[in-house]
Amino acid sequence: xxxDISYRPIGVIHSPLTAPGAGPPQGxxxxxxxxxxxxxxxFAQGLTDLSGFSHLYLLYHFHLxxxxxxxxxxxLDDSPRGIFAIRYFNRPNPIGLSVVRLTGISGSSDNxxxxxxMDILDGTPLLDIKPVVPGFDxxxxxxxxxxxxxxxxxx
Amino acid sequence: xxxDISYRPIGVIHSPLTAPGAGPPQGxxxxxxxxxxxxxxxFAQGLTDLSGFSHLYLLYHFHLxxxxxxxxxxxLDDSPRGIFAIRYFNRPNPIGLSVVRLTGISGSSDNxxxxxxMDILDGTPLLDIKPVVPGFDxxxxxxxxxxxxxxxxxx
Numbered sequence: 001x002x003x004d005i006s007y008r009p010i011g012v013i014h015s016p017l018t019a020p021g022a023g024p025p026q027g028x029x030x031x032x033x034x035x036x037x038x039x040x041x042x043f044a045q046g047l048t049d050l051s052g053f054s055h056l057y058l059l060y061h062f063h064l065x066x067x068x069x070x071x072x073x074x075x076l077d078d079s080p081r082g083i084f085a086i087r088y089f090n091r092p093n094p095i096g097l098s099v100v101r102l103t104g105i106s107g108s109s110d111n112x113x114x115x116x117x118m119d120i121l122d123g124t125p126l127l128d129i130k131p132v133v134p135g136f137d138x139x140x141x142x143x144x145x146x147x148x149x150x151x152x153x154x155x
Numbered sequence: 156x157x158x159d160i161s162y163r164p165i166g167v168i169h170s171p172l173t174a175p176g177a178g179p180p181q182g183x184x185x186x187x188x189x190x191x192x193x194x195x196x197x198f199a200q201g202l203t204d205l206s207g208f209s210h211l212y213l214l215y216h217f218h219l220x221x222x223x224x225x226x227x228x229x230x231l232d233d234s235p236r237g238i239f240a241i242r243y244f245n246r247p248n249p250i251g252l253s254v255v256r257l258t259g260i261s262g263s264s265d266n267x268x269x270x271x272x273m274d275i276l277d278g279t280p281l282l283d284i285k286p287v288v289p290g291f292d293x294x295x296x297x298x299x300x301x302x303x304x305x306x307x308x309x310x
Contacts, residue, residue: 004162007160007248028294039239047237049236054299082202082205084202084286092201093163095162095214127160128246131239131299133297133302136306142287143207143208143210145206151290
């Protein structure tokens with residue numbers, strides 16, 4: 001169970017965000033930032049039926065992450081917090097999770113996803129894509145710990 | 156960009172679900188299934204501040220996944236769908252994403268998370284934990300493609 005697990009990127013993210021720290025803390029705060037998700041052609045068949053979904057989870061590798069920090073001051077607070085209670089990238093396994101809005105599909109193999117609400121750095125290796133399904137993922141009674149009161153109350 | 160990426164499990168998931176296919180398609184359909192998330196003690200400091208959150212994303216390795224299927228008939232439909240438009244585990248990179256409810260923290264190093272809404276198989280290697288933050292993750296206008304009408308309308 002402690003052996004290494006190996007993944008191979010299925011694509012790469014293209015974004016106007018090129019400098020570490022250039023992005024918004026979350027894509028929801030950047031509805032106008034657009035980008036593309038290039039899925040390598042050998043995986044394009046897996047994109048079948050994706051166009052009916054408005055929002056996608058992108059799972060990706062924080063390729064510019066530095067050394068692990070188990071405690072870290074997050075963007076929205078002045079106190080250090082446990083790395084698993086924040087979204088910062090210097091994690092034991094630097095896997096990123098973002099919600100993006102799917103605005104179109106293009107490319108010669110229908111393998112380029114056009115998206116907005118982008119908060120991911122240009123050149124980031126893509127690991128997986130999953131559809132956002134509120135019926136699976138959303139809960140009504142969510143408590144957000146140290147973030148309580150730090151983001152707008154209807155969120 | 157196509158070189159392998161290597162991760163090491165940060166813990167292991169303990170669950171009453173032991174047979175592949177035994178679990179519910181999603182934890183939201185199984186509010187009474189409980190389990191524990193054992194985080195290896197060397198990462199326990201990263202759990203600081205987690206107790207204030209009611210729900211967590213668990214990212215994990217589908218360790219019993221089989222060969223990749225780019226098209227697959229999902230649980231909730233009779234037609235094959237693209238693998239990136241469903242949540243099935245035989246993915247190019249078999250990374251699972253589940254929302255669980257955090258009900259307690261125990262263990263000599265405060266490293267055992269007690270959770271419900273469990274849909275993960277016993278023995279699954281854990282890769283990452285992130286807090287669920289509706290203000291970051293939830294959207295109001297989500298279209299769910301082929302799943303439209305297949306799950307209850309308030310979801």
